[in-house]
Amino acid sequence: MKKFCILSFALLSLVSCSKKENESGNLHITGNIEGLSQGKLYIQQLKDTTLVVVDSIIFKGDSHFEKSIPLTEPEVLFLFLDRGQTNSIDNSLGFFAEPGEMTIDTKLKEFYSSAKFTGSKNQALWEEFNTINKRFTEDNLSIMEKRLQNELNFNAERQDSIDKAYEKLLKRKYLYTANFASTHGEYEVAPYIALSEIANINITFLDTIASKMSPKVSESKYGKMLKEHIKDLKNNQ
Structure with missing residues (x-):
């Protein structure tokens, strides 16, 4: 009986240690x-x-x-x-x-x-996002180059066209990012992308992203940061 108690205690200690290691x-x-x-x-x-x-x-x-x-x-x-x-x-x-x-x-x-x-599943999703986001960055650099060239030989009509192209690109980037974050709310990469890429987007989109987060992600580091960011934006309205 004594040996059994000792063995049981040892097993409980092992389980406890394993749990602590996992935690x-x-x-x-x-x-x-x-x-x-x-x-x-x-x-x-x-x-x-x-x-x-x-x-x-x-x-x-x-x-x-x-x-x-x-x-x-x-x-x-x-x-x-x-x-x-x-x-x-x-x-x-x-x-x-x-x-x-x-x-x-x-x-x-x-x-x-x-x-x-x-x-890391979060890393894989981040890479997937960045593959498309890289195209937005390249398109933005192209627009910036056109804007600089136009400043050297200014043309109002051309400038208007450049501004519209930039606004269209920005809208596409924001919508893609918001949709990506909303559809991957079970991963911490979702609030991270929202904060790092579209923190100044319309609050409605940020609210949607936050509502799609799983309970675990909602209480994660980036989940809490996103909720705090939304709260600050609403308080400053």
Whole structure:
């Protein structure tokens, strides 16, 4: 009987420990930066408006890495690569992290553009969104170029056409973003996209996005931020 009690206590302790480990939401990252032999990789988290270093990885001859960091819920983190040489504009990389197992593979020469992630549904949805959003960005750059050219040899009719093209593009981007966020309310990427891409859209759209969030997402970091943002907008009306 005594042995049974001891065994039962041990099992309960094991279950309790496992539960605590799961609740801690640890993120285990493995990856490879092809071509990197020397350098340091910083894992950063945005707190308020400042990037704070969560952890770091030193590379000495092996481009593969592995790291576990505490993460209680899905959140956008950043990787900053210190190459140990000259600085590069291709040193920073954002990704939508999730508790559990994630893999990151990229290349030293194309740190940002070659990055591939697995293990995060939020990241996959973010990439899907950015594929279309990139087209809006490219179209916007084209419009900006036309606007600058017109300023050099101003034509009022041409300027009016450029302004209308911009308004049409902005409307398309906003509607696409609002629809994407509304249809993916069970993932934390939805309120994040709303806040980062269309925070100044009509409140009606933001209300719709918020109403589509699942209870879990609604109480997440970005869910709470979106609800607070909507509240502030309404108070300032």
